[in-house]
Amino acid sequence: MDSHSSIEDPTSGHASQPNQTGTSSSMTRVLYNAAAVGKINAFKNIEKPLDHLFTVTKNTVLHIYITTIVTESESKTIFIKEILDECPSLLWQTNSKNETPLHLAARYGHIEIVSFLIERAKNLYQDPDRGEAAREMIWMTTQEKDTALHEALSHNHLEVATLLIKEDPNYSYFPNDAGETPLYIAVERNFRDLVSDVLDNCQSPAFGGPLGRTALHAAVLRDGTEIVSKLLEKLGAQITKADQNGWTPLHLAAYLGINCQSSTKLLLEFDEQIAYMRDIEGRIALHIAAYCGHDDLMADIISSCPDCCELVDKRGWNALHFAISGKCSSRAVPIIRDNSSLSNLLNKKDLDGNTALHLQSLFEDIEEDLMNHPKVNRMVYNKQNLNACDLLLAGEKSQGKKVSYISCHIQ
Known part of the structure; x- marks a missing residue:
């Protein structure tokens, strides 16, 4: 079969056609160019109403003009005023993405135009609460649910954002x-x-x-x-x-490390209970910090909430399990090992019966040694009837293949 046989001849009467719904244009090339440069005379005495004049994506004269502006000045609002005098409804008219002229003015940082559009909306109705129409325009959202304030902030236009907030400070976006x-x-x-x-x-x-x-x-x-x-x-x-993965801001601070030590202290001072909150795998912030080797953050959390060390994740791992198998055990393990009040963690088993020493015996790239610690039971058995010595003698180390147990979904 010819490799091109599945492609229909566009000249044949059977060629499939794209959906043309909503794509017809009433904007001629001459009018489009006039809108781009703000030539008001081109729109005088034309037969079609201005609100029926738009591109294939429903951009009106104002959408085109505001998008085209490179440098802003007060004179740029003259064309907008003249167009709105001819057709006030263009102030609210959206394109195919539900974007108003205000959305575009905010996106491109045209503060003079943003201010003008808001004042124009206020003057639409001669009632005591002139700001209502303007607020409704500010609240309007695009197809992606962006308000003008979203647009201004996403494109780093702080002056525009400040103006929009001032217009309606009580609105919860x-x-x-x-x-x-x-x-x-x-x-x-x-x-x-x-x-x-x-x-x-x-x-x-x-x-x-x-x-x-x-x-x-x-x-x-x-x-x-x-x-x-x-x-x-x-x-x-x-x-x-917490977020959808169960991570509180403290989990995130514990993952990020030393640069977050001040934030960690603020969070713990505000509410110590955040140290006990578990993610969807049952891990608390201390587990995250221990695995990542952030000893300073571990010390801060333990100092504020020492009994959170007793908590384990869904596998039964405590903070020492995470520390011994983590990214920097030489920093994390001593925080627990050298704290006599945490001695009970030295021989605690997970759901498979493994203590931290079992994990040390499984990994070849462990930097910290618990084998000779006086309080460590070297002969304790896991559920496979193996102790740490058995694992060492059996040569069951994983040749440096530590598993990454913790990942952070941050962008």
């Missing part, structure tokens, strides 16, 4: 399709002043992020100690919740 709230975006991008502005002026700002995270996860991820403190002060315990 919902997450977009990516799960991002404006507060989360601002924290993730380390816009400290804007974050403070939101927290100081908004009564109940939404703080969610992708994958069930919160703005506090983002603050820890960016090592934003100042923002961590502010978030805890303003939003309280609700923001310490």
